[in-house]
Amino acid sequence: MHLFYQPGIVSGESVQRLTEDDSRHAVKTLRLHVGDAIAVTDGHGNRYSAVIDLADARRCAFRITDTQTTPPRPFSIRICVAPTKNLDRIEWFIEKAVEVGIERISFFFGQHSERRVLKLDRLEKIAVAAMKQSLQSFLPTLDDALPFGEMLKTIVEQQRFIAHLPANEPPINLAKRATVTGEYTVLIGPEGDFAEKEIQQAIAAGFQMVTLGPNRLRTETAALTACQLLNFINV
Structure with missing residues (x-):
């Protein structure tokens, strides 16, 4: 139907x-x-x-x-991501994340962001189309882009993670760090990665560093991988 x-x-x-x-x-x-x-x-x-x-x-x-x-899921996923220079990649992420399952997508501009303008109209249409394609009854919330520090102030989820690989010791994988039936937020940086100041801001706000695997991922791939991992541990 x-x-x-x-x-x-x-x-x-x-x-x-x-x-x-x-x-x-x-x-x-x-x-x-x-x-x-x-x-x-x-x-x-x-x-x-x-x-x-x-x-x-x-x-x-x-x-x-x-x-x-349909009742809400017993867990919720929020991905906070810096828009990519090529907007097609973020559109791809939104389409696939909605199909996989996500409650909220928030955008932010970081110190190393190459894109500084984002219009939600087209992104919302892509989210609606993906919801209908996957026969779901919940449309995820899409938040307009904010400066990184302002975006951090909107975080209310208890389980907070930042996808970042420090130069010394690799952090624990997201799938092992997160616990089931939680309310999650994952920060995904821009193509130029997070600035050191932003990493410290996130840690001060209660975020834990995590890895998404051994390979270096593009921004949109990292965002979708985080979404998929959190869905997987809650199956």
């Missing part, structure tokens, strides 16, 4: 409408008609079984026939 995203579902209303983009996709691309069954999610864990009442490419209307609520 086709899954659509409608963040503005109003409880109690018998007839709802898809967004203009989803209406066009439903009618023009999928060629759905009146009476066809669809599934709709609000991105907050609610999934609705519905039937199309009006097959209009600008304002496709549907009628809800059943509601199912």
Whole structure:
């Protein structure tokens, strides 16, 4: 069954409408008609079984026939990452992380960041598409980019890690350092890595150094690897 995203579902209303983009996709691309069954999610864990009442490419209307609520996962993953110079790489990370499973993605500008401007509109569309593709009912939160120090002030998760390889002794792997059913935050630095001052700021804020494996990883690969490792230990 086709899954659509409608963040503005109003409880109690018998007839709802898809967004203009989803209406066009439903009618023009999928060629759905009146009476066809669809599934709709609000991105907050609610999934609705519905039937199309009006097959209009600008304002496709549907009628809800059943509601199912998915509880949040017993753990949560937040990746804080510096945007890459080539934005395609961050778009790739968002798509794959949403498919794998993630609750929040936060962006920051570090001392060595090569990209200093980030627009969330396209990234949010990629996240929505990945949520629908993987048939999930939760849309992860995407936070606008902040300076590194300001971003640290927003951290509330208890298990805090920074992916960094010091020159002397390698730290413990993230999969061994993290404990199951936790609330995690992992910091992933820019292409030029974290500045020493930023590493000290993170340690002072309660972050532990971890490794993601023996190989040197690109920013987007490191971010996805951290996400995958935390999902894996919670299987």
